[in-house]
Amino acid sequence: MTFEPRIVGFLCNWCSYSGADLAGVSRIPSAPNLRAIRVMCTGRVDPTFVLRAFELGADGVLISGCHPGDCHYAEGNYKAMRRVALLQAVLKGAGVDPARLRIEWVSASEGEKFARVVNEFTARVRALGPLKAAAEPVAAAAD
Amino acid sequence: MSKPKLAIYWAAGCGGCDIAILDIEARILDVAAAFDLALWPCAADFKRKDVAALPDGDIALCLFNGAIRTAENVEMARLLRARSATLVAFGACAAAGGIPGLANQFGRDELLARVYRETPSTDNPAGTVPGPRTAVPEGTLELPALEERVRALGDVVAVDYTIPGCPPQPARIWAVLETIVRGGPLPPKGSVLGAGEKTCCEECPRRREEKRIRRFVRPHEIVPDPERCLLDQGLVCLGPATRSGCGALCPAAGAPCRGCYGPPPGTRDQGAKMISALASIVDSQDPAEVEAILAGIADPVGTFHRFGFASSLVRGVRP
Ligand code: SF4
Ligand code: SF4
Ligand code: FES
Numbered sequence: 001m002t003f004e005p006r007i008v009g010f011l012c013n014w015c016s017y018s019g020a021d022l023a024g025v026s027r028i029p030s031a032p033n034l035r036a037i038r039v040m041c042t043g044r045v046d047p048t049f050v051l052r053a054f055e056l057g058a059d060g061v062l063i064s065g066c067h068p069g070d071c072h073y074a075e076g077n078y079k080a081m082r083r084v085a086l087l088q089a090v091l092k093g094a095g096v097d098p099a100r101l102r103i104e105w106v107s108a109s110e111g112e113k114f115a116r117v118v119n120e121f122t123a124r125v126r127a128l129g130p131l132k133a134a135a136e137p138v139a140a141a142a143d
Numbered sequence: 144m145s146k147p148k149l150a151i152y153w154a155a156g157c158g159g160c161d162i163a164i165l166d167i168e169a170r171i172l173d174v175a176a177a178f179d180l181a182l183w184p185c186a187a188d189f190k191r192k193d194v195a196a197l198p199d200g201d202i203a204l205c206l207f208n209g210a211i212r213t214a215e216n217v218e219m220a221r222l223l224r225a226r227s228a229t230l231v232a233f234g235a236c237a238a239a240g241g242i243p244g245l246a247n248q249f250g251r252d253e254l255l256a257r258v259y260r261e262t263p264s265t266d267n268p269a270g271t272v273p274g275p276r277t278a279v280p281e282g283t284l285e286l287p288a289l290e291e292r293v294r295a296l297g298d299v300v301a302v303d304y305t306i307p308g309c310p311p312q313p314a315r316i317w318a319v320l321e322t323i324v325r326g327g328p329l330p331p332k333g334s335v336l337g338a339g340e341k342t343c344c345e346e347c348p349r350r351r352e353e354k355r356i357r358r359f360v361r362p363h364e365i366v367p368d369p370e371r372c373l374l375d376q377g378l379v380c381l382g383p384a385t386r387s388g389c390g391a392l393c394p395a396a397g398a399p400c401r402g403c404y405g406p407p408p409g410t411r412d413q414g415a416k417m418i419s420a421l422a423s424i425v426d427s428q429d430p431a432e433v434e435a436i437l438a439g440i441a442d443p444v445g446t447f448h449r450f451g452f453a454s455s456l457v458r459g460v461r462p
Contacts, residue, residue, distance in 0.1 A: 047415035055459030081430060082422035085437050093248060093444030094457045
């Protein structure tokens with residue numbers, strides 16, 4: 001049986017969530033692995049949310065929002081982009097492949113792109129394998 | 144009438160916490176007047192068996208410093224938990240794993256191989272590595288086994304209170320002890336004692352301006368302006384993501400805060416909070432440039448989770 005990754009997607013209300021909707025109503029096939037969470041803006045995605053998603057068993061986390069210059073709140077997506085860069089550095093230090101966290105820009109009219117991003121990311125994370133099993137097992141502590 | 148008993152224990156830590164307690168100076172006499180010592184390996188000659196002989200709950204107050212690194216640490220944590228009415232995780236290591244917790248970036252075997260075989264300064268042709276049992280001509284030597292990972296005290300036994308800091312500041316230690324000595328009320332169990340409810344920045348005397356960072360610098364690279372906020376000057380100061388309590392000792396002295404008082408109230412992960420703060424002030428919208436600026440932060444894990452890696456959310460990312 002092939003491994004099916006669990007992917008959490010934080011999608012901004014104004015662009016990518018609508019893009020996901022469009023992909024749906026246009027019946028563009030996209031991987032069912034994504035659990036979409038609607039946020040008002042990618043700038044709302046606290047780094048804690050990302051780490052918590054991984055802690056709770058996500059194998060990959062996708063953050064998707066408006067294209068640069070198009071954020072409804074002017075700068076939220078730039079902030080998200082900088083957070084992702086820092087989070088990737090910390091994940092790497094913790095022995096987690098930084099490719100498990102991805103940020104993308106998908107507008108409300110890009111249903112096709114949304115499906116492509118989800119499919120590509122799902123394939124990438126599937127190739128990386130399950131996050132928890134990838135790490136070496138903790139020896140049963142003496143208790 | 145016998146006095147309430149006090150135990151002070153030192154697990155996987157540097158010993159600075161014990162020294163910080165002694166740094167309350169002559170007031171240690173007030174502590175001695177109020178308590179009978181049951182255990183303090185750093186200062187008195189009680190042994191494990193003396194503690195084991197006590198009834199459960201007999202020690203009124205146990206200040207436990209150091210992280211849980213070895214099987215011995217686990218055993219002493221369990222014993223002291225059982226014998227103590229109130230168990231305090233004292234200092235950053237007991238509270239969150241502390242500096243020893245940074246070892247959790249590696250597995251136990253990786254650590255042993257690195258330390259005992261691979262470092263350039265190691266001369267160990269026989270490849271000897273310490274283990275729980277070692278056969279020598281005279282018999283078998285036993286050492287407490289290393290646990291796979293470093294844990295905070297609270298990950299091993301139930302903890303009643305936490306006193307943060309690396310080490311906790313003597314004035315704050317005394318304030319807590321004085322309350323206990325006077326029989327004053329303590330906050331509800333689970334509380335953090337000997338610290339504030341805000342961030343380190345709120346106690347910092349430095350002048351803050353609008354933050355716009357285009358280059359990070361390390362402390363040896365600049366002589367910081369004595370009055371301006373260190374973060375404004377490009378030094379990674381953890382003040383915004385650290386609990387108040389120390390009086391902003393480090394920034395007041397010209398060194399960036401390392402975060403030893405742990406996350407402020409309401410924050411689950413100190414590193415995540417610092418990442419959030421930094422992401423807001425890096426002055427670029429170009430991904431390549433952002434990457435170049437952020438590359439100026441040496442050792443992100445050791446910077447953002449210096450004292451709390453073992454109990455951070457990142458820890459939970461892997462099993
Ligand atoms: S120097 Fe550090 S602690 Fe002081 S205000 Fe700046 S960031 Fe906060
Ligand atoms: S300034 Fe920061 S690192 Fe220094 S003692 Fe205070 S909390 Fe600890
Ligand atoms: S509103 Fe879409 S990224 Fe900010």
